[in-house]
Amino acid sequence: MTVWQRLHAVARREMAIIRHRPVYLWGSIGGFLFCTIFFLTLMKEGTPEKNPVGLVDLDRSTTSRMVREALDATQLVRIIPYESQSEASRDMMKGKLMGYVIIPRGLNDDIQAYRRPKVTFYTNEMYFIGGTMAWKQLLTLINMGNGAVEREFMRARGYRENEILDIIEPIVIDTHYLGNSTMNYNYYISPNILAGILELLVIIVLIYSFSTELKYGTSRHLLKASGNSILVAVGGKLLVWTLIFCTAGFIFILLLFGILHFPYAGAIGWQFLDMFLMILASEGGALFLVEMVPVSRMAICLGALYSILGYTMTGFSLPIEAMPAAAQGWAWAFPVRHYYLMYVQEGIFASGFAGCWKQIISLLSFMFLPLFGLGRLKSAYIYQNYPRL
Template sequence: MRLSQLKSVLKRELRMMFGRPIYLFSTVFVVAFGYLFFLTLINEGLPERLPVAVVDSDNSAISRRLARELNTTPMTQVVAGCTNFAEARDLMQRGEIYGFIDIPRDFYKELLAGKRPEISFYVNNAYLIAGTLSYKDMLTMSTLASSAYQREVLRAKGMDDEAIMGRIQPIVIDTHQIGNPWANYGVYLINVLMPGVLQLVILLMTVYCIGVELKTKSSREWMKESGDSLAVALTGKLLPYSVMFIILGIAGNVLLYKFAGFPMQGSLLRFSASTVLFVLAHQAIGILMIGLFPVLRDAISFAALYGILSFTYAGFTFPIEAMPPLAQGASVLFPIRHYFHIYVNEALLGAPFVNSALSVAAMLIFLALPVIVSKRLKKALINQNYPIK
């Protein structure tokens, strides 16, 4: 009997899904567009040719050489040679450049006299990534230029190259970047932005497809189809969306790790299994939200707020460990945080499954959340005693 009722609810939901374009638009098109948007937005990995300026008050051969060498770096491009500080600051305030170098007057003379002249850098960190990368290139080039000048002076004094390098760079740093050796912002951002878009759509769609039954006063008919069983009603209603979102999530994994060449040190199959949990966990949270607020407008607002907050609590831009203790504790309330742990262990480190076991267990706990509001939600669906908004 329950199987026939499940089929009845499922057929009813499929008719609603294909009868209203907003359902498919909000699931397939929005998620697919998000995937393509982020993949094409950061397809180069790192921003290149960021506009900067040079204020050359010295106008000597070595200061002009420094400006030319700055232009050879991959991430910056000198687009203006300013005559004074005020002109460069005006360009930066208008957003035409992300930073500039200020080379003082008598720079070359002080360099020859061994007086250690200073070069000033100014960057616009309102644009955090652009400002940081511009500063990095300007600092690197000025350091290299300083070392090159020291080398020439020491050579003129008769020192051999080995002794010179020991003086200029006594300690050689051998850097190995784990997980993302290319310093690729795509690897850094897209692996969480794409699941972030997916979880936001899952939350909103889950809340909407249940809440619209309350709004249109059709929830009694829906419950009647299920034999007044909330489990059957929710399973039949959400199953088509579960299948679609799981397919979209796994398709995103295949797109990233098989076609886009993103690093996958572990098992794609295991990681895709965690994607299934990720989808179901957010559907469970959606049920919890509409159960707590059985009014469509209120539940949608709550789902949107929770979904946006999850980007912060994923911990991929600002480390959770650096947040206040209360905020650190709140991070466990977001499945995307646990999914990010699994991604790091599986894709970047290739760690054994035991390293991700706690995160998997946490995502399984989210599946039990609908039980908390089952009585309240069932009563709301049958009695329809909440305001229509």
């Protein structure tokens, strides 16, 4: 039999395994499909609106009513009135409020008399996005309030309207959000977290696929089908899984950047390459792990511990440089980290090959990892001399 025929035989055998134990397919496609639907529908709003913010109005004047109306009018905040600070504070402790603001007694009189009253606000940063939204909105409100008071003062002094604006707001910052112009959390979180989920599934399913040959004692037959070549055995198995995962990954890219119009600055071809390389790199990592630990239960446990850590080490939520120096270098050991960097280079900055060649090389290097342990895997497959359970 030629190499191609043997490769075909191994691939057909792998398809039979998938048919025989459908858990494989559920693990790979079902899990990914569920997570894709989950994340894309959970954050479909993009930015959380109507964040609950308490208002303790101790002044009950026209000015405090104006503050309330100004806050309530914004899309980002929903105002809940409270009689006292302790009530608002209790609700914030319960996690029902993302923040509250206290308008002190005598605010209106103090403003009129230029006594500079102080508005106090509290935000709940344990609910990160909600708390940050509330903080941003309350800060804007204070600045708007300052502007309103200043405008009244200047009108009283006889300033012209156009002059007033230039004095109140002499400097304006125009903010441009590169790669995510509407500051949409879905655009930010979903592409990265779902790629992480795919990496996790690739690693765990591949470890399962390679190590169960030992667990069920079918490894010798696998070698027989491959003409006693470990390269053909591994290649045939990988062929099937690469096809399955790449199909899932490519459909995912088309869905996000095509149908759902997630922003992508560069040429989309780079994203397909990025996905393809990440899948191959994850397969490389998984195979290497099985070669080093050819015991099903251990390899899967280690693979689970490793791949779940991948989210953290991606650096898209907490950037790597914010981590302790001793942890930073480890980020390199996770394919999804390189995937993310390449996505940033192409999706946000469109920097072409010059921007992502390092990531391409890093991802490619994962594919060479298993070459070192193929001999070890082959002898494990032949002698089956590792614990099965």
